[in-house]
Amino acid sequence: MIRLAPDQSAQIRRTEKVEFTFDGTAIWGHAGESLAAALIRSGRLHLRDAPEDADPRGAFCLMGLCQECLVVLEGQTVESCRIELQPGLDVTSLRYGADG
Amino acid sequence: MTARYDIAVIGGGIMGCATALRMAEGGMRATVLDQGDLGQGASGANAGTLSLQIKRVKLMPYALKGHHEWKAMGDAVGFRKTGGYTLAFTERESELLHERQTLKAEAGAPIEFVSNNHIRNAEPNLTQKVISASYCPEDGYANSSLTGQYYRGRLRDQGIPYRERCPVTAITQDGAGFALDTPQGEITASRILMATGAWLKPTAAMLDVDLPVNARINTVSVTERLKPLTSTVIGHATGLLTMKQKTNGTVLIGGGWQGRGTPQEGRGQVTAGSLQPNLALAQFALPALENARIMRSWTGFEANVPDFYPLVGALPGVEDAFVLGCVRGGYTIGPYISKLMGDFILDREPELPLFDPGRNFEED
Amino acid sequence: MLLLCGTAQMADLIDILVVGAGPAGGNAALAAARHGKHVVLLDEQVKPGGQIWRAKDSSILSAPQTPEGSAGDALRAQITKAQIDHRGSTRIWQIERQSEGWDVHVLRDGQVERLTTKTLVLATGAHEFVQPIPGWTKPGVFGLAGATALFKQNLSPPGQRTIVSGTGPLVFFVASEIRRLGGTVAAVVTPNTRRDWVSKLPALARRVDLALRGALWIAHIMMNRVPIFWGCSVVSVEGVARVEGAEIQKLDANWAPKGETWSIDADSLCLGHGLIPSIEAPQLSGITISYRSDLGGWVPDIGQDGATSVEGVFLCGDGAGIRGATAAELHGTLAGLSAAEHLGARTAKERATLRPRFNRAARFGLAMTALSTPRPGFAMLTKPDTIVCRCESLTQTRISQEVEVGAASSNAVKSGLRAGMGPCGGKYCQTAIARFIALHENRPEAEIPPSAPRPPLRPVPMSALSANFDYDDLPIPKPAPL
Numbered sequence: 001m002i003r004l005a006p007d008q009s010a011q012i013r014r015t016e017k018v019e020f021t022f023d024g025t026a027i028w029g030h031a032g033e034s035l036a037a038a039l040i041r042s043g044r045l046h047l048r049d050a051p052e053d054a055d056p057r058g059a060f061c062l063m064g065l066c067q068e069c070l071v072v073l074e075g076q077t078v079e080s081c082r083i084e085l086q087p088g089l090d091v092t093s094l095r096y097g098a099d100g
Numbered sequence: 101m102t103a104r105y106d107i108a109v110i111g112g113g114i115m116g117c118a119t120a121l122r123m124a125e126g127g128m129r130a131t132v133l134d135q136g137d138l139g140q141g142a143s144g145a146n147a148g149t150l151s152l153q154i155k156r157v158k159l160m161p162y163a164l165k166g167h168h169e170w171k172a173m174g175d176a177v178g179f180r181k182t183g184g185y186t187l188a189f190t191e192r193e194s195e196l197l198h199e200r201q202t203l204k205a206e207a208g209a210p211i212e213f214v215s216n217n218h219i220r221n222a223e224p225n226l227t228q229k230v231i232s233a234s235y236c237p238e239d240g241y242a243n244s245s246l247t248g249q250y251y252r253g254r255l256r257d258q259g260i261p262y263r264e265r266c267p268v269t270a271i272t273q274d275g276a277g278f279a280l281d282t283p284q285g286e287i288t289a290s291r292i293l294m295a296t297g298a299w300l301k302p303t304a305a306m307l308d309v310d311l312p313v314n315a316r317i318n319t320v321s322v323t324e325r326l327k328p329l330t331s332t333v334i335g336h337a338t339g340l341l342t343m344k345q346k347t348n349g350t351v352l353i354g355g356g357w358q359g360r361g362t363p364q365e366g367r368g369q370v371t372a373g374s375l376q377p378n379l380a381l382a383q384f385a386l387p388a389l390e391n392a393r394i395m396r397s398w399t400g401f402e403a404n405v406p407d408f409y410p411l412v413g414a415l416p417g418v419e420d421a422f423v424l425g426c427v428r429g430g431y432t433i434g435p436y437i438s439k440l441m442g443d444f445i446l447d448r449e450p451e452l453p454l455f456d457p458g459r460n461f462e463e464d
Numbered sequence: 465m466l467l468l469c470g471t472a473q474m475a476d477l478i479d480i481l482v483v484g485a486g487p488a489g490g491n492a493a494l495a496a497a498r499h500g501k502h503v504v505l506l507d508e509q510v511k512p513g514g515q516i517w518r519a520k521d522s523s524i525l526s527a528p529q530t531p532e533g534s535a536g537d538a539l540r541a542q543i544t545k546a547q548i549d550h551r552g553s554t555r556i557w558q559i560e561r562q563s564e565g566w567d568v569h570v571l572r573d574g575q576v577e578r579l580t581t582k583t584l585v586l587a588t589g590a591h592e593f594v595q596p597i598p599g600w601t602k603p604g605v606f607g608l609a610g611a612t613a614l615f616k617q618n619l620s621p622p623g624q625r626t627i628v629s630g631t632g633p634l635v636f637f638v639a640s641e642i643r644r645l646g647g648t649v650a651a652v653v654t655p656n657t658r659r660d661w662v663s664k665l666p667a668l669a670r671r672v673d674l675a676l677r678g679a680l681w682i683a684h685i686m687m688n689r690v691p692i693f694w695g696c697s698v699v700s701v702e703g704v705a706r707v708e709g710a711e712i713q714k715l716d717a718n719w720a721p722k723g724e725t726w727s728i729d730a731d732s733l734c735l736g737h738g739l740i741p742s743i744e745a746p747q748l749s750g751i752t753i754s755y756r757s758d759l760g761g762w763v764p765d766i767g768q769d770g771a772t773s774v775e776g777v778f779l780c781g782d783g784a785g786i787r788g789a790t791a792a793e794l795h796g797t798l799a800g801l802s803a804a805e806h807l808g809a810r811t812a813k814e815r816a817t818l819r820p821r822f823n824r825a826a827r828f829g830l831a832m833t834a835l836s837t838p839r840p841g842f843a844m845l846t847k848p849d850t851i852v853c854r855c856e857s858l859t860q861t862r863i864s865q866e867v868e869v870g871a872a873s874s875n876a877v878k879s880g881l882r883a884g885m886g887p888c889g890g891k892y893c894q895t896a897i898a899r900f901i902a903l904h905e906n907r908p909e910a911e912i913p914p915s916a917p918r919p920p921l922r923p924v925p926m927s928a929l930s931a932n933f934d935y936d937d938l939p940i941p942k943p944a945p946l
Contacts, residue, residue, distance in 0.1 A: 006644070007643065007644065007645075007646050008527070008528045008644050008645070008646075009619075009644075009645055009646030010646075011527065011528050012524065012526075012527040012528075012619050012645075013524070013525040013526045013527070014523050014524060014525060015522070015523045015524075015525060029523075030523035031522075031523060032521055032522030032523035033521050033522075033523035033617075033618050034521065034617065034618060037614060037617070037618040037620055040614070040620065040622065040623075041620055045603035045604045045706050045707075046603045046705050046706060047603070050601070050854070050855075050857045051325050051348070051349070051857075052856055052857035052858075053857040055601055055851070055857055056602065056603055056705040056706070057601060057603060057854075058602075058603030058604065058706075059603075059606065060605065060606060060607060060610060060854075060892075061591070061592065061606075061607050061610040061892070062606060062607065062610040062611065062613040062614055063515060063591070063609075063610060063613050064508060064555075064922070065591055065888060065891050065892075066607075066854065066888050066891065066892055067855065067886075067887035067888050067923070068854065068888075070887075075391045076391050076393075076925065077324065077391075077393060081613075082508075084521070084522070085523070136873075136875070137871075137872075137873050137875050137876045137879075138876075139879070140875060140876075140879065144879055154944070156944075156945060156946060157946050189935065192940075196943060200943070200946060203946060245878075245879040245880070245882070245885070246879070246880065247879075248871075248876055248879050248880065249866070249869075249871065249876075249879065249880035252869065252870045252871070252876075253869060253870075256869065256870060264872065264873070264876075265873075322885075323926070324887055324923065338938075338940050338941065338943070339941070339943070339944050340938065340940075340941070367916055369560065370558065370918075370919050371560060372558050372560065372567070372569045372576075372578065375558075375919075375929070376576075376929050376930070376933075377933065377937075377938065377939075379926055379929045379930055380929070380930035380933030381933075381935075381938065382926075383926050383927075383930045383933070384930075384933065384935060389926045389930075390926060390927045390930070391925075391926075391927070392925070392926045393923035393924060393925050393926065394920055394923065394924050394925075394926060394929060395885075395886075395887055395889075395920075395923055396885070396889070396918045396919075396920075397918060397919055397920065398918045407945075408944075408945045428944065428945070
């Protein structure tokens with residue numbers, strides 16, 4: 001197959017894998033990447049429910065505007081696209097029906 | 101050019117719209133004009149608090165009637181009767197609270213003083229630093245954002261023509277009545293009612309009348325949706341805080357902190373110097389707000405006159421021109437006092453006394 | 465002034481505060497610094513670069529270089545070399561006029577801070593327009609421009625198998641990047657036709673370098689047998705709680721959907737239909753706005769070289785109209801020079817030299833904006849039960865009912881339905897709603913302005929605003945009249 005723009009994924013070197021939890025499940029990501037990026041890679045796309053109709057939602061704008069990628073970290077709602085991944089983060093999805 | 105109206109109402113807030121509805125019921129052909137959209141001035145920008153605890157003693161009969169009006173409007177305006185607490189955190193505030201709420205209770209508001217134990221049971225998320233509190237079961241709130249939608253619907257249902265984005269730029273009077281210049285053409289009417297809130301001064305000036313109206317620039321803020329934290333309307337003995345959690349989970353925070361700007365220049369501006377202590381006081385009263393994010397803050401212009409009483413009656417010195425403006429508690433009282441205004445213009449005897457816009461404002 | 469809360473004070477008065485460190489803001493800061501001004505450069509991101517030259521995050525140890533990476537690295541190196549006071553991860557939430565200039569209130573590391581500056585250069589860039597389609601709220605749908613943030617910052621594709629659907633050149637860049645980063649592109653779908661592109665040849669000829677790069681993306685996609693559906697759009701997203709595929713349909717010349725539809729499987733979708741200038745900060749500074757469809761919608765009113773009618777405030781880059789990165793660099797330099805001139809520097813000659821270059825670059829950028837801007841029929845992609853306002857889950861039906869009973873402005877729809885009162889502040893629904901009102905009322909879009917922006921410009925934690933509050937400092941007013 002002709003590749004004018006080759007697949008360079010194998011040439012990318014990243015920091016070591018670190019573990020964090022999302023709704024209690026252990027997930028790995030690379031230290032220093034955005035929490036949203038780690039969640040997307042792990043296939044955890046459904047991060048919250050829309051408050052009015054419980055419509056499943058996930059990261060959308062990836063630049064800190066749309067507020068769709070909100071998750072709960074240390075009791076505070078945060079934009080996962082703007083949180084730097086550190087080992088041991090305890091992240092929960094934002095479900096309004098389920099007490100916060 | 102349109103046919104002459106019996107009355108043209110300048111200002112499409114609660115008071116302009118509610119008076120137009122009353123006058124139409126009485127058989128007058130009314131029209132409502134607003135420089136922007138209906139209900140986007142103080143009527144739509146205020147915090148929606150319906151609290152007898154923050155009403156003036158002399159206005160209590162009007163406020164009690166106002167509460168009935170809001171209750172009747174119900175879900176369409178987001179009305180909720182939740183009861184409300186006013187909190188004191190210091191001895192001085194406690195004295196102030198007792199002195200003032202006692203007078204308000206004597207004026208007819210069902211206000212009682214409650215024990216700290218009572219308030220901790222009723223509102224467990226409030227700070228433990230409350231040293232005394234008063235309670236009024238009649239208190240609650242409505243959703244001021246729905247003002248425009250509500251009155252637009254009422255005016256349409258009653259067949260009362262209204263024009264939005266239609267500022268009146270000049271008013272002239274001749275033997276037959278008034279001619280109003282607007283970007284949508286000239287509008288003529290036998291009478292006019294000025295109900296432009298904080299814009300009353302420039303409105304009256306078009307007929308060379310000087311009304312002593314200036315503007316307060318009240319700040320309101322709202323949080324993101326939060327889990328249930330409080331179920332009543334919370335106030336503070338000094339009046340520096342009003343707070344309620346709406347059914348959607350957002351917490352609305354007011355308290356009359358002043359932004360800046362003038363009605364003539366357009367929108368008021370939020371200042372960080374006012375906003376921050378306002379929010380800090382809210383968090384002091386309800387510590388769980390610490391984990392909340394503020395989504396929006398805005399200001400609304402509230403009309404103000406030297407004696408802090410409403411303006412309801414004839415425009416001094418101009419026949420067939422009327423003024424309606426409410427100072428302090430205009431949201432609560434507006435739907436009721438508009439009926440009195442309408443009755444007065446319809447030549448009916450108002451149920452309660454009006455407030456002469458031509459009075460001497462230096463006396464009380 | 466009484467200060468009750470923990471707003472850290474900056475003792476010094478800044479000469480020129482630049483908001484936004486993309487090609488425009490970065491170059492504005494550099495130009496002003498060359499003239500000896502004390503410049504502070506703020507940006508939401510950790511490093512300068514803006515959306516177009518977004519820097520890699522710290523998880524990337526090494527990776528092959530890209531043209532965007534090189535351009536960003538060059539800007540970042542210049543900013544470092546010029547010793548510009550760059551403050552990353554800093555969000556502005558309010559701008560206030562003060563006697564000696566402007567107070568800019570920022571949020572950084574969970575704390576609020578007030579900066580005071582003599583002049584402001586606002587280079588706040590753009591955000592994305594996405595025409596609401598059924599299912600666009602499903603997890604796995606990303607903004608087309610948004611997806612590039614993932615590529616540039618994280619060097620990750622958005623999924624295993626992605627459909628890329630959108631307007632202008634961006635759709636080809638995104639498809640090419642997904643393949644470079646190891647993902648699979650299921651299809652490229654664009655409302656533009658090959659004829660649309662041919663019509664832009666004169667503009668493309670002015671920037672042979674960029675035209676060739678675009679041609680390479682397209683050639684690459686075609687040679688790898690990735691289907692390109694010209695004159696088509698994704699019209700609905702399939703899947704239960706996440707993207708499982710998308711339905712594609714042909715569009716007519718007005719971009720209304722027409723004829724048969726077909727489905728393609730995918731686990732992710734990048735969807736975007738042009739950029740909208742981010743004008744909230746200029747509006748908070750008191751700058752009036754006008755509707756300019758050629759510039760991407762509502763834009764702040766600006767004069768020559770980024771000057772505005774508000775003294776001491778200058779604008780540049782896509783936030784002043786979508787003209788693209790090359791124009792933004794030059795516009796930034798011009799605005800930085802104008803701000804320096806305002807503070808006494810002599811820059812007229814330099815600006816006169818740059819202006820023709822800016823105008824040329826802008827012509828290319830505007831041609832791309834024209835390709836990217838949806839045509840009127842595109843509104844038909846939004847169906848009655850499609851969610852338009854994501855924050856409040858408001859459907860097109862709810863909005864049309866509200867407009868039909870007389871809510872004839874952005875403000876009226878916002879007040880009545882909360883469209884724009886949610887956490888995004890209307891950034892992702894306002895344009896679609898205004899277009900709908902215009903269509904319904906048969907009025908030009910220029911008569912349906914967006915609602916006035918309200919601070920904070922981004923959500924701010926209460927804990928930051930309330931920090932260091934001392935109850936005893938409360939200014940107890942004279943009690944309200946009894």
